[in-house]
Amino acid sequence: MNVETQRKNIVHRILDVSNSRLLSKIEALLDDEIYTYTTSGKPLSVKEYENHLNQIMIASDSGEKGYTTEEARSNIVRK
Numbered sequence: 001m002n003v004e005t006q007r008k009n010i011v012h013r014i015l016d017v018s019n020s021r022l023l024s025k026i027e028a029l030l031d032d033e034i035y036t037y038t039t040s041g042k043p044l045s046v047k048e049y050e051n052h053l054n055q056i057m058i059a060s061d062s063g064e065k066g067y068t069t070e071e072a073r074s075n076i077v078r079k
Helices: 003-015 020-031 046-061 069-075
Strands: 034-037 043-045
């Protein structure tokens, strides 16, 4: 099944749902979908990831210094 067909099937199924609790869960799932993970393993939604990138850009634009390669290596925790 291709993505377009799958999307249409899901839309039709959602249109038939009359349970508001289930619809709320679907909405929450769509809003909080895990997009990526931090290096420490914390899941990030699309919104959280965008906020994270914005914070990095603001810090960069303000001239804040990041880690050097050696500093980054020394901060890596090996398990």
